[in-house]
Amino acid sequence: SAVISQKPSRDICQRGTSLTIQCQVDSQVTMMFWYRQQPGQSLTLIATANQGSEATYESGFVIDKFPISRPNLTFSTLTVSNMSPEDSSIYLCSVSGQLNYGYTFGSGTRLTVV
């Protein structure tokens, strides 16, 4: 399966600022996704990062708050904009190759907003 490198692994940020999280995969993958995992909870899909086009956002998530880039088949970024303490979560990158249903996850970015 693909190996995912996610950076930063953790950060403490001031409210009102923005943080960009990077996801690098060691092989080309068809699909890349961004999830949020709030403390003590399950994973919620934020959006699907589409190569060469705008990301597809899930209900409750908008591009202005979570802009996503995917310039190629091995890299994506998620920005958490204008942060508030409610954005404190673990953010996870996930990938799936075509017809590969064993979705692989990065180790996550633990974000604390103060």
Place this chain on the structure above:
Amino acid sequence: GESVGLHLPTLSVQEGDNSIINCAYSNSASDYFIWYKQESGKGPQFIIDIRSNMDKRQGQRVTVLLNKTVKHLSLQIAATQPGDSAVYFCAELPQGSGGYQKVTFGTGTKLQVIP
């Protein structure tokens, strides 16, 4: 590291005993199911999967059972070890014509292995 299982249901099991983790899924159209293990400070790790045309699948020390009638999934871990301590999530995917289908995660269960 900080636990992700602060508010999750917890299952405590004696080392060496068998563990059974249950999951009720919501979508009767779901076609494919995955169990993930998430250790503290790490992302979810694939354990085992099963398709809806099966009711049982075995791996190394793990077995997944699927009951489509009551939309229930279980993960059985044989001879539970301290390294099995983690949060376990079930995930479901709907039927589709191929390619990506949205993965929906269950609420998760924290497994604590007592030495």
